[in-house]
Amino acid sequence: MNPIVHALVIGVPLLTFLMGGAALATWFERRFSGKMQTRWGPTVVGPAGLLQPVADALKMMQKEDIVPRAADRTLFNLAPLFPPFLVIASAAVIPFAATIDADGAVKATGVVADLDIGILWVMALAGLMVFPIWVAGWAANNKYTMLSGMRMVAQGISYEIPMVLCALVPVIFAGSLSLSDIVAYQAVHGWNALSLSPSAIVGAVAALLFFLASLAEANRIPFDIPEAESELIGGVMVEYTGIKFGIFMLAEYLHTIVASALTAVLFFGGPLGPGPAVLGLGWMLGKTLVLFVLIYWIRWSLYRFRSDQLMDLCWRILVPLSLVLVMLSALLVAGGFA
Amino acid sequence: MTAFAVIAGIILASGLMVVRSENLVHSVLWLAVTLIATAVQFVLLNAPFLAGMQLMLYTGGIITLMLFGVMLTIRDEGVDIPNPSEGHLAGAGAALAFLVPTLYAIWGTPDFGPMVDPITAKDIGSSFLGPQLIAFEALSVLLLAAMIGAIVLVRRKDP
Amino acid sequence: MTHMVLTVAAILFALGIYGVTTRKNAIGILVSVELMANAVNLNLVAFSQHWGATGQSFALFAIALTVAEVVVGLALVVLLYRTRKNVNIDLASDLRS
Amino acid sequence: MTEFPPRVDPHFDIEEYDPEADLMALNMGPQHPSTHGVMRIKLFLDGETIVKAVPYPGYLHRGVEKLCEKLTYVQITPIFDKHDYVAPMTNEQAINLAFEKLLGLEVPLRARVLRTILAELQRIASHLLWLGTFTLDIGGTIGGGASMMMYTFREREMILDLFEALTGCRFHYNTHCPGGNRHDVPEGWETVVKAVLDAIEPRFDEYEALCDNDIFLVRTEGIGVLPPDLALELGQTGPVLRASGVDHDLRRDAPYHAYDLVDVRVAVDDGCDSLARYKVRVAEMRESVRLVRLLLPMLPQGPIVGSKPIKSLIQFKAAAGQVYVGMETPRGELGTYLIGGGDQRGAAPYRCKIRPPSLHAMAALPYLLPGHFLSDVVTVLGSLDPIMGEVDR
Amino acid sequence: MSVYEDLQARFDLPEVPPEGEPALVDVSRHVELAGALKDAGFTMYVTVCASHFPSVTPKVKKGQEPLPPTVEAWEVATVLRRPGPNSEAFAWRVRVERPVVPTLYELFAGADWQEREQYDLVGVIFENHPDLRRLMMPEDWDGHPLRKDYAIDTRVAPWR
């Protein structure tokens, strides 16, 4: 197939799913947390408040655009462009469906660009995420955004290490950087984090750490130090109005969706599951949804760490632990257990 | 070829902005643009793994370091973080003095033939775990030394 | 093709030289040095098209080395700032006296 | 006894701090989500570490003490509802205690027991709100803190419903008057109170389940350590003092109302930190539930007002002398230093100095904050539980 | 009131405190009394209350000589408390004709803010206070609102 056509055929539905998912996520989160807190959440706009995200988007679009006098105007206006861009772009390598070859091998499909450095693509883009947010914080020339930007970078780069290292575990098992190869490996050897093979223990711990690190990368509670509205009043978003603020929020919701999808692919078999391969898309979306709900459940149940404790947790525990996991999985592979 | 020209244009333009920008943070961010464009160039040159490394290590790591370096040496001078430059003539002269003979040498030698097979990450791995093993292990020591040295230099004395 | 890449790299390197000579701020100089290192990487990758994986693994090493250089270089700049409250490189040169 | 860090000098000159550091002067407040009202703390930050903190109260100053010199004893009670807007009931009681002592009024037993019950219910309600906002500070408005706040507000609503049934209002009760209470207990109120207590008590376990994890512990343990000697010198009272290990509670130590009829078990914790303040307040809520259960059957028949009911502006007049009366509100000793007007001023006090416990708690901030992180400001501030309406008056 | 008896001789307090009023102590013994009380276990700093007694001319009753106007004075009452079981509060006041009273900051750190507030509202200057600024009112406020000569009768109702 022509690569451009391919990109459009898969990319446009993926984009629609991500954008719709993010819009729905805001609605879902409010309803879900409302139920959890014995209140209602949005009920007025549309049936069960379903159109609330639309109303919110429209409201944000109409808001006046204010750039503080002291701000660095160019960078202040440019910074919101990048967070959603990077998040959406990192979804390009995630396979969402599966087919079975003529020789019976499961092959992951539904991926925009099956790059053979898939994981690296995701990690590199995730590593770039901190810059637009830092720039947003810096450009506003406000002490709160500045503090938040510095926290953001410190946290983002710190948690990138355990995230990359934990993502290495499936890479070591599969012997490939491509996400579809990782799925194919799991089709043969069982899910990385949930199977009967001995590697699943290592995989399960790696999945937990990867999930935690993704929470931190996506600034979700208990790791949402950069946003910390109880002391920093919303972090880098303080000076942003209207749609620019909305874009940052959108990027956050997109990030949770992509992080859940990535965890599902790397450790929980992605589109794999019982039943015919056609169900792959359903399995993938189901697993993403479960992880996604988990993220919100965690968010509305826990308090947040302090910035130093966050660093402590990362550098004292997560980094060495994930290194141990990498070495253990290497031993398993070298010993022929995986 | 068009893609190459566009990317080369971005690299050179942003490179010029790096050395001409008045604001140090802008300069660093222009450097980030150069590095990202170079990563795209790497993809065009059939080196996708290195492109990923360029994004992750170079852009992710070095720009962070640079930004933090700026934040650590900043002075309270209002909005602009100045990045003064002077002696443009001498600078341009030095640059040209390098550029002219180099370009002469490049265009004087015959072009390499068509490329060999695309190089995958696996090849790179076998390369540094095999022939370049000594360099690889030495690198770890170098990094260790650099880090310890930097910590010793940067750490503020305990009050 | 390789010629073109090498040309781009050479111009980038020349820009780096220009930056190093004209910049007065120590970090500005380091940024320019990065431009030069980046040009070198571009060269290495261009050569690897012909000579196989060695070029790319060298480029990887070069990146790692640049990291080490920046780490120490910036640490020195920070130290410079701490002792002189300034990162202007002219002031540093009178350290000799 | 644990080792306490040396006392911070709040008037320390920041110029003397490490010359290598570049301090950032950050205004936290007056328009900040976690300053519990309108207050400003000027923080001098080294990175994220606080070097010096200078609080600026006064944004809510309404000149109530001046107002008290104009109003008469009868009119002052409703004004006092607005000081500690989280616990208006005990505020009214505190000022009325002072009036009664100054004017020499007797309060009948029924009113005293009723006041005790109301005070304890108000204590539960106030601590519930505190717990909600404290976890809100730690957990964020978009996090676990919000869940906790919703739960605590749900329970607080029940208590406010009780007050509504008794006094007709959820906030401006004005149910006390010098010499007794204005509203008698409605039919069947006692059974409703019992039912509410039964509903609330198991919820405390849920709150503790939500707070009993390491995230909460590391955010609060060792944060804002207030040694007992400093706490006494600063005039801390209530849960803040008891969390510093001082066994002092006016309900037991200088009984007023009907506290001499019951045995108050004082919750003390010598952790001296934010965690200890949390523990003390949760223990106090449980204790209050117990006290209300004890007191409900003791409610005797009889009049609720000792003197004549309010019929005019100048009902109580020509009181002279100076009294100080303190009362244990949810936040600590709310005292009133009252100088009677004597013949010259008729039924209005000459000078009415209110001693708000929150102001004293706030005064501890310059001692507690230095050395902590920016995130700890909200923890310390939340654990001290200042109410700005009371601080500024 | 055993503490009262102990201190009575030392500080020439009246035999029993006048009905409903804290004892009056000479301003020169103010800090000394606070120190003695702190040693006697009154470690909790409860409050300080300054009040203003302006010069008034007593009303002349029929057939009496007109009395001279009273002297303008300030009173500063301090309350300390002994914490723990059977807690009791001890209050005393000093009366001065010039609004200057020594600070208790050295003895009680809590006096810092309380005295600032009284300075702010009543205008009593606490000598040797480390940081005597306004606490409640804006820093550029004119006058001290709780003085009796500060107008209160202005009807402020901007919404009407």
Add this chain to the structure above:
Amino acid sequence: MSSRVGLNWIWQSAKAMIVTGKHLFEPRTTEGLRPAESRAPRYRASFALVHNEHGEEACIGCKLCEKICPSDVITVVGGPKELSEATGKKRGTCTDFVLDLQACIICELCVQVCPVDAILMVREQEVPGYSREDLVLTMDKLYANEHDKALYWGSGSALMEMQNPKKEASS
């Protein structure tokens, strides 16, 4: 102060998540503008002026409420004394009565002191208005409230009765 964070919190968080998860299945709390019927019988919010048993406007313009109001929101203009048709006695009248709810603190003191039970409180919540004038209760609005809204039983004499019960009730 050095608080090392471990991984304990992961397992402990499960406890917190169970609590929040349990609430997913608990009834939702509904709060809002509650109708007067579901309010407590003593609920008081706004005011009404009433007519006495003879159908006359009960207020006699004695200004007791104006004097006792702590925030000075009541303005009463007394009228000339008129002969009451029902009782045949002279009684005071009131020509204007304004109660400004903006500064009212709902303290009930005006109801408490009223000698003729003319002012009562209303059990219906005052809804927000669109202009400041909406919150100024003129005499017309106050008399309209008597019919439009549910009244609180606590009149001045009823409150006195409650506070000072007759001897046989207290025994």
Add this chain to the structure above:
Amino acid sequence: MQEQWVSALVFLGLAFSVPLSMLVGAALVRVRAKSNLEAKYDTYECGEEPDGPAWVRFHPRYYIVALVFVLFDVEAAFLFPWALTLRELGTLALVEMFVFVTVLLIGWAYALRKGALSWQ
């Protein structure tokens, strides 16, 4: 292989169009203020005039975190190709990487022991 990259590039364009279209759309429909108060463009600092600059010099600990990050980033970068060759090179690769990681872990332990990572 280049085909995949073309797809990726097209998708990058699609991804970029999302925030861009939102910004452009908002620029078209949003309200414009009739009055421009000076105070509207002030920097927010809780309602007070900002006291001192926001762009102050930060504490060196941020830099130390960044440089330890870079160290581990390099390590991770070298782990990627290693992970791929593990099955072919077997024990040799394992030993080589163990040496590499151990040397870097010394640096980590040094930073930890010096308290460079503990932010206090």
